[in-house]
Amino acid sequence: RVTVSPMPAEPGGTLPHGGALVVIEDITALEEAEAQRRDFVANVSHELRTPLTALSGFIETLLHAAKDDPVARTRFLSIMEREAARMNRLVGDLLSLSRVESEERRRPTEKVDISAVLNGAIQALAPVAEARNVTLLRDGEPGPKRVSGDPDQLTQVFSNLIENAIKYGARDAQVRVTLGSVEHEPTLRGPALRVVVADQGEGIEAIHLPRLTERFYRVDTHRSREQGGTGLGLAIVKHIVSRHRGRLKVESEKGKGSRFIVYLPLA
Ligand code: ADP
Numbered sequence: 001r002v003t004v005s006p007m008p009a010e011p012g013g014t015l016p017h018g019g020a021l022v023v024i025e026d027i028t029a030l031e032e033a034e035a036q037r038r039d040f041v042a043n044v045s046h047e048l049r050t051p052l053t054a055l056s057g058f059i060e061t062l063l064h065a066a067k068d069d070p071v072a073r074t075r076f077l078s079i080m081e082r083e084a085a086r087m088n089r090l091v092g093d094l095l096s097l098s099r100v101e102s103e104e105r106r107r108p109t110e111k112v113d114i115s116a117v118l119n120g121a122i123q124a125l126a127p128v129a130e131a132r133n134v135t136l137l138r139d140g141e142p143g144p145k146r147v148s149g150d151p152d153q154l155t156q157v158f159s160n161l162i163e164n165a166i167k168y169g170a171r172d173a174q175v176r177v178t179l180g181s182v183e184h185e186p187t188l189r190g191p192a193l194r195v196v197v198a199d200q201g202e203g204i205e206a207i208h209l210p211r212l213t214e215r216f217y218r219v220d221t222h223r224s225r226e227q228g229g230t231g232l233g234l235a236i237v238k239h240i241v242s243r244h245r246g247r248l249k250v251e252s253e254k255g256k257g258s259r260f261i262v263y264l265p266l267a
Pocket of ligand 1: 160165169199201204212219220228229230231233234235258
């Protein structure tokens with residue numbers, strides 16, 4: 001869209017004979033952003049409505065049909081607890097996403113040791129790994145590796161990736177977290193730290209790879225829900241990595257497991 005507004009003459013000004021102000025707006029980009037916003041609101045509403053409908057249904061049953069049945073009561077209450085936890089996770093992830101998006105232009109400056117961040121994330125996820133009999137392995141270069149960043153957000157990046165590797169990787173298998181560095185990461189134009197989170201799961205078909213970091217995009221919706229996923233984890237990862245001027249790369253082949261690779265510019 002092009003808007004032309006006549007400008008009056010300004011004696012002695014930059015436009016002594018008058019002129020025109022031409023504004024060129026890229027409407028396609030604006031329309032696309034607006035469509036994305038509408039989709040997002042529709043998705044959030046749908047995601048919130050699913051557990052809410054279940055909750056209302058069980059409340060209704062507990063008040064009437066199952067009023068005097070203690071066994072049913074316990075079972076329904078535990079389902080309600082799970083649905084409430086799902087809503088809680090969804091709202092938590094929505095808040096994280098909106099916080100990261102609003103801070104995206106401000107570069108974080110704290111010195112963060114990624115080695116310690118990885119150890120913390122691995123330790124916190126040990127019970128999740130144990131429940132699926134997954135062995136969490138940590139290897140790579142020893143010693144601290146520092147980047148400029150936000151320690152909480154970087155912890156969230158690696159927790160999300162390691163948790164996904166446990167959830168979508170194979171049971172009774174390994175998840176390997178490797179920390180290293182590269183002399184020159186072309187897209188970052190310099191030395192970078194590299195963290196690889198590799199699983200031995202079914203892997204992801206190539207057609208899904210470009211869309212994985214979209215909000216609410218899931219390869220297998222049923223499996224994601226069953227694992228308690230919100231569909232926002234990788235969107236949050238992408239935004240945090242981009243706020244740190246880093247890069248996220250995914251390598252996966254159906255049947256061969258996945259590798260999620262994070263590059264962060266070295267401090
Ligand atoms: P979710 O909450 O569903 O896990 P994410 O944004 O974290 O959402 O991931 C989006 C989707 O990407 C998941 O639903 C899953 O289908 C796929 N995915 C993520 N990590 C892996 C992995 N390590 N192996 C296979 N698929 C994965």
